[in-house]
Amino acid sequence: MQLENDLYPPVKTLLEAQGYDVKGEVGAADVVAVRGEEDPVIVELKLRFTLSLFHQAITRQTVTDLVYIAVPKPTGRTARRALKDNRNMCRRLGLGLITVMSDGRTEVHCDPGPYAPRKSKQRKAVLLREFARREGDPNRGGSRGGVVTAYRQDAIRCAEYLSAQGASKGAVVAKEAGVARATRIMADNHYGWFMRVSTGIYDLAEPGRLAIGHT
Secondary structure, eight states: OSSSGGHHHHHHHHHHTTTOEEEEEEETTEEEEEOOOOOOOOEOOOOOHHHHHHHHHHHHTTTTTTEEEEOOOSSSHHHHHHHHHHHHHHHTTTOOOEEEOOSSSSEEOOOOOOOOOOOOHHHHHHHHHHHHHSOOOOOOOOOOOOOOHHHHHHHHHHHHHHHOSEEEEHHHHHHTTTTTTTHHHHTTTSSOOOEETTTEEEEOOOOHHHHOOOO
C-alpha cells in the first residue's frame, strides 16, 4: 500500500459488512460510517503510526466516541512490539484500532471505549519498597545509565566495611554495616566485588576496591 486512500476500500468493506453506510472525506474525517440513529463511526487513515495520527483521532472524539485509527499491519522484526505498544496506546486514549493486510483483509485489535487499567499491587509494592530503601536521592531524574539503586547502596556499604575491616562473616557485615541482606548480596556477587574465602566468610575482590574508590 503506497497511499492512504488504498486503505479506504478494505475499511469500507469492513464497516459495510456490519450494516453501516460509509462515505469518505466527510468534513475533516477520512471515513465516516452511519447506522440508523446510532452515533457515527469515524476512522482516520495513515500509512504508519504517528503522533499526528493520534492527535487527529483525539480531535475526532469531540464529534463521537466511536473513533478508530487504521494503518497497514506492521511487518518486520519489530512489528509485534510496535502493534502491541500502539494498541495499548489506543486503549488508553479510548480509540479503536484497525490494521489492513496486504491482501486487503482487515483486523480489529480493539474497539473504542473507556480505559480502566488494572493496578498491580505487586508492582506498587516493589516501587515503594525501592523508594523506602534508597538512601538520599543519588540519581538525577531522566538518567538511564548508571542508576544507583538501594541494592547498589547496600553493596557499597558491604564493600566499604570489608575494605576497612578485611574478611568477615556475613552476619558480622550485616550487623556492623547495617545491611540486613549482606550475606545474600555478597554470595550473589552481582557486581563481581566480593569473594568467598571460606564458608560464610567474604572479602573484597579487586573490582570492589576499584568500585568504592569511584563512588
